[in-house]
Amino acid sequence: MSGGHQEHPARVIGHGHDDHHGHTHADHGSLKSYTTGFILAVILTAIPFWLVMGKVIDKSSTLGLVLLGFAAVQIVVHMVYFLHMNTKSEGGWSMLALIFTIMLVFIMLSGSLWVMYHLNHNMMPGMMTDSSMHETVPESMQSMPGMDMSTMPKSHSMHDMP
Helix, strand or coil, rough: CCCCCCCCCCCCCHHHHHHHHHHCCCCCHHHHHHHHHHHHHHHHHHHHHHHCCCCCCCHHHHHHHHHHHHHHHHHHHHHHHHHCCCCCCHHHHHHHHHHHHHHHHHHHHHHHHHHHHHHHHHHHHCCCHHHHHHCCHHHHHCCCCCHHHHEEEEECCHHHHH
C-alpha cells in the first residue's frame, strides 16, 4: 500500500479566515458590554427628557447647550459600546473614524445652532421696529385699506432728494 502514495497530515478544520491571513478582528462585544451601553443610553435619554418635561432649567439657551452635551455623550456611548470603536481595533482606523465623527458632529451641532439663532433673530416678526416695518412694506401694499401709513415714520426715497 505504500506504493509511492504519501499521506497528507490531517488538516485542522474550523480555524477560519482570521488565522489564514494573520488578521485579528476586534472583540464584538459581550452581553455585559451591550447591557452597559444600553443602560447608559437609557440614562442619557431619561435625564434630558426629565430636564425638558420638568422645566428644570428656565433659560432656553442653557437648556439647549445641556441637551447638546447629553446628545454628544450619547453618540460617543453608541460608538464605543455598539460600534466597538477603540484605539486598538483595525490598526487605529477606528480611532481615526472616531476623530472624524467627532469633528462632523461638532460642525453639524454648531452649524445648526448658528442657523437656528440667525433664523430666530432675523425672522421673528415681533422683533421688527416701526422703521424697518415701513421699509419692508411694498408700495403696492401701502395704499391698501387697513394699512395706516400715517402712524409709520416717513421714509426717505429718491424722489425726496434735492
